[in-house]
Amino acid sequence: MGRTTWFDVDGIKRGEWTVEEDRMLVAYINKYGVRDWGALPKRAGLHRCGKSCRLRWLNYLKPGIKKGKFTPQEEEDIIKFHSLLGNRWAAIAKQMPNRTDNDIKNHWNSCLKKRLRRSGIDPITHEPIKATSSLTRSPSTRRHSSSTTSFSLSSTGSVRLLNKLAAGISSRKLGLDRIKTVMISSEPRQAVEEENMMIRSKNNEEEKVIGCFMEIDENLISTMSIDELACDSSYYYYDDWLRGYFQ
DNA sequence: AACCTTCGCAACCGCAAGGAT
DNA sequence: CATCCTTGCGGTTGCGAAGGT
Numbered sequence: 001m002g003r004t005t006w007f008d009v010d011g012i013k014r015g016e017w018t019v020e021e022d023r024m025l026v027a028y029i030n031k032y033g034v035r036d037w038g039a040l041p042k043r044a045g046l047h048r049c050g051k052s053c054r055l056r057w058l059n060y061l062k063p064g065i066k067k068g069k070f071t072p073q074e075e076e077d078i079i080k081f082h083s084l085l086g087n088r089w090a091a092i093a094k095q096m097p098n099r100t101d102n103d104i105k106n107h108w109n110s111c112l113k114k115r116l117r118r119s120g121i122d123p124i125t126h127e128p129i130k131a132t133s134s135l136t137r138s139p140s141t142r143r144h145s146s147s148t149t150s151f152s153l154s155s156t157g158s159v160r161l162l163n164k165l166a167a168g169i170s171s172r173k174l175g176l177d178r179i180k181t182v183m184i185s186s187e188p189r190q191a192v193e194e195e196n197m198m199i200r201s202k203n204n205e206e207e208k209v210i211g212c213f214m215e216i217d218e219n220l221i222s223t224m225s226i227d228e229l230a231c232d233s234s235y236y237y238y239d240d241w242l243r244g245y246f247q
Numbered sequence: 248a249a250c251c252t253t254c255g256c257a258a259c260c261g262c263a264a265g266g267a268t
Numbered sequence: 269c270a271t272c273c274t275t276g277c278g279g280t281t282g283c284g285a286a287g288g289t
Binding site: 052060102 | 253254255256257258259260
């Protein structure tokens with residue numbers, strides 16, 4: 001997979017990198033280190049621009065880069081960091097040392113963003129999309145869990161319970177928002193670490209899950225099993241927690 | 248089998264920040 | 269202070285693979 005190879009007016013090669021070019025770039029950097037990308041191609045014997053070399057090294061050749069499918073934990077982290085940092089891919093990548101910003105950005109744009117939307121979550125604000133979009137979803141478009149159904153939220157009573165729980169913790173949300181605002185405006189890394197700690201706390205998980213349910217239309221929710229909810233929601237990774245909570 | 252659509256990902260492009268002169 | 273250059277970042281594009289019709 002890759003782009004067609006071509007040459008620009010200055011004779012600079014563009015497009016897909018060959019194995020030999022990779023080998024030359026790695027050999028040069030291993031010997032001389034990374035400095036002066038502008039002069040590097042000529043010194044390394046590559047007919048590429050410095051920018052292209054830099055990109056190839058940082059996104060593909062640099063040791064320690066993890067390629068391949070994202071794990072559910074990594075996806076959870078990306079969603080979490082994105083809700084905190086926005087489209088600051090470099091900042092997000094710093095929190096996930098083995099993944100490149102390009103990789104994270106690609107995965108977000110091609111997969112996670114759509115998944116959130118399908119789940120009724122606005123990928124920009126990370127808030128539930130208002131009822132209209134939830135209502136227009138056809139049941140056939142829902143993804144179904146392959147696991148066996150443990151129990152279902154088939155009565156409106158369950159929905160009322162959820163909303164009651166959500167209302168009960170809304171006061172805590174104000175405090176959380178305030179803390180988050182302070183954290184974002186201060187040191188980002190520290191903020192993310194603190195956010196990590198908070199998200200791990202059960203109270204915070206309760207708030208996220210139930211806050212999500214608050215916005216889901218009652219008619220829709222009453223037709224969905226807990227499996228479907230857990231699977232369909234962007235908070236699907238709270239599956240275990242959901243099951244435990246409502247048992 | 249052929250065609251079309253969607254997905255995944257590597258690479259390109261333009262812009263902005265920051266340092267050097 | 270102004271200009272130029274380098275580096276880094278985020279948005280976008282191109283293209284092969286996979287899946288659907």
